[in-house]
C-alpha cells in the first residue's frame with residue numbers, strides 16, 4: 113500500500129454535490145482539500161432529467177448566488193431540462209410545489225408575510241444533478257481542490273492531531289475528515305455514530321417505460337387502495353408500493369416486476385412493453401445522533417436520510433456544507449472562537465430533524481387507508497386558503513428558515529436579504545470572497561473602524577440601501593446568516609460582541 117506524504121487540512125469522503133460544495137467553501141477560505149470519491153465515473157442516467165432533476169430551495173439559490181455559482185447552474189438548467197416532461201408544467205395555474213402530491217399555487221401565496229425577504233427570491237430553480245456536480249467540480253478544481261476518483265474510503269484512524277485513512281489501496285492523511293459519502297456512509301459507520309429514526313413503509317419506484325394501454329392511466333398523481341402512482345405521458349412513472357420497503361435493494365427491477373406493481377397500484381389494464389430505466393427508493397428517515405466525533409464530521413445524506421418527497425435532501429445537505437465550511441476553515445487556521453465548530457451540529461441537527469418530520473408527515477397522508485384519505489381531504493382544503501398556501505410555500509421553499517443563533521432582532525439566524533446599495537452593489541456579489549460582511553446603511557459610515565479590526569474575516573460595505581427594510585446595520589456570517597441586525601444606530605458593544613462571538617478577537 114502506498115502512503116501519501118501530504119497532510120491535507122481536510123479530506124472529504126465523496127464527490128457528490130455536498131462534498132464538492134464543501135470543498136469549494138474550504139478552498140475559498142484558504143484550506144488545502146482532498147476529495148476521495150469511490151466511483152471512477154461520475155456520470156449516470158439517474159443524474160439526468162427527469163429523475164435527476166432537483167428542485168433548489170431559496171436558501172440553496174441564495175448560497176449559490178453568494179458564491180457566483182447560480183448563473184452557471186441556471187444556464188445549464190435552461191439548456192438541458194426538457195419543458196413538458198412533468199405534469200405540473202402543463203397546468204393553467206402556476207404551481208409552487210406540493211405536500212405529498214397536493215399542490216399549492218402561487219395565486220394563493222401571500223408573500224407580504226415575509227417582511228425580511230426582498231422581491232425576487234421566492235420560487236425555485238430545477239437543475240439536473242449532473243449539471244450541479246459539473247459546475248461544482250469545475251469550481252473546486254479551479255480553486256486547487258484535488259479530486260481522486262476510484263478511491264473509496266474503507267476506514268480511518270484518528271489521533272488528537274490528524275486522521276489517517278485507506279482508500280483505493282493508498283493511505284492519506286488529513287487534519288480533518290468530513291464524511292459526505294451518502295446514505296450508507298462508511299465514515300459515519302467507522303466513527304461509530306448512531307443513525308436512528310423510522311423504518312420504511314413503502315418502496316418507491318421511478319421508471320421510464322414504453323407502455324401499451326396507457327390510456328387506462330390518468331396523468332398526474334393518484335392515491336389508490338394499493339398505493340400511489342404519478343404518471344407523466346408518454347411513459348414516465350413514479351409509484352409508491354406500501355410493502356414496508358421490502359423490495360428496495362432486494363432484486364433488480366425487471367420489466368415483469370414493474371408491470372405487476374403498476375397494474376396492482378393503478379388497477380389499470382396496462383402493459384410495460386419496454387423498461388428503459390428504473391430505480392427504487394424508500395421513506396426510511398434516519399439521522400446521525402451527532403455530526404461530529406473528534407476530527408471527523410458528517411454532512412449531507414451521510415448525516416440524514418429521508419424520502420425524496422418534496423425534494424429537500426440535496427438542499428439540506430448543501431445547507432450543511434455552507435454552515436460547516438467557514439467554521440472548519442477558521443478552526444484549521446487556529447482563529448475559531450471557542451465552540452464555533454460545535455455550533456455546526458447544534459445549528460444544523462434541528463434543521464435536519466424538521467425536514468425528516470416533514471417527510472414523515474407526507475407518508476402519513478399517502479398511506480392506502482381511509483384515515484389517510486380523510487387527512488388528504490383536509491389538507492386539500494387548507495392548502496387552497498391563503499394562509500395554508502403561504503404556510504406550505506414557506507416550509508417547502510425554506511423562505512423563513514431560521515437557525516437558533518440566540519435572541520435579538522427577528523432577522524438574526526435568517527438568511528440575509530439580498531440588499532442592494534445605491535451604487536449598484538448587492539449582498540450576493542459582496543459575499544463572493546467567502547468572508548463575513550458588515551452592512552452599514554448609515555451614510556456617515558461610523559462603523560468602519562469596528563469592521564477594520566476584523567478586516568481579514570469581515571468585509572465592509574456602507575451606503576444607502578435601495579430598500580433597507582428600515583435597518584441601519586447588519587452583520588452577516590460567511591454562510592449568509594444574519595448574526596446581528598439593528599433598525600436603530602447600533603449599540604457598538606452589542607455589535608462588537610457579535611463579531612467576537614463568530615469571528616474571534
Ligand SMILES: Cc1cc2nc3c(=O)[nH]c(=O)nc-3n(C[C@H](O)[C@H](O)[C@H](O)COP(=O)(O)OP(=O)(O)OC[C@H]3O[C@@H](n4cnc5c(N)ncnc54)[C@H](O)[C@@H]3O)c2cc1C
Pocket residue numbers: 125126127128129130131148149150151163165166167168263264265266292293294295297298299318393411412413414420422423424425426427428429
Ligand atoms: C428520486 C430522488 C429524487 C430526489 N429529489 C430531490 C430534490 O428535488 N431536491 C432535493 O433537495 N433532494 C432530492 N433528492 C435527494 C438528493 O439527491 C440527495 O439528498 C443528495 O444527492 C445528497 O447529496 P450527498 O452529496 O450528501 O450524497 P450523494 O449524492 O449520495 O453523494 C455521495 C458520494 O459519495 C460517494 N461515496 C460513497 N461511499 C464512498 C466511500 N466509501 N468513499 C468515497 N466516496 C464514497 C458516492 O459515490 C457519491 O458520489 C432526491 C433523491 C432521490 C433518490
